[in-house]
Amino acid sequence: MNFASVRIITDDVDRLVAFYEKVLGVSAERPAPVFAELVVPSCTLAIGHSETVHLFGAGSAVAANNRTVIIEFRVQDVDAEFERLKPFVGEWVKEPATMPWGNRAALFRDPDGNLVNLFAPVTEEAIERFSGRG
Template identity: 85%
Template sequence: MNFASVRIITEDVDRLVQFYEKVLGVSAEHPAPVFAELVVPSCTLAIGHSQTVPLFGTGSAVAADNHSVIIEFRVYNIDAEYERLKPFVDEWVKEPTTMPWGNRAMLFRDPDGNLINLFEPVTEAAIKRFSRRG
């Protein structure tokens, strides 16, 4: 089995796509007006309008109602990313901080309130752990 993607359900696909294009530095693919994908080498971030939810079954997802998932992306210079993102991130949760498990991380919210973690392994143990993941 291969991990394929994470999908965010939203009421405003264009707003969220524009935000994630800035964060990820890639252009989205739009196979339908109510759906977009941002493809990076390690995964795909899909964004779907709430109109797509009934296709998966009633009550399967609610837009802008995430309280338990953190979307994480590994970066290669967390402090440079922080400076790059400061102009358009409205809600910072944590500025770059070295965590006890060896990652330097920062957390912020996307326009729908979803929590985003960008991190960089910085200790020898963390670098070794992630070197096995490609």
């Protein structure tokens, strides 16, 4: 089994796609107006309109109501990304800091309130832990 993607359900696909295009620096693929994928080498971030949830027969998902998942992206330089993203990120939860487990990280919320973490391993142990990962 291979991990394929994370999908965010939203009531405003266009707004969230535009935001993540800026964050990730890639253009979204839009096979339908209610669905988009932002593909980077290590993962795919999918964004679907709340109208799409019923297609899976999975009950309901409430857009902009996530309180348990953090979407994480490994970056080369957390401080540089923080400076680059400051102009359009509305809510920074944590400015760049080094975490006890050896990652430098910055945490913010996307326009729907989902938590997004940018991190880079910086200690010897953290760098070793991530060696060999994509």
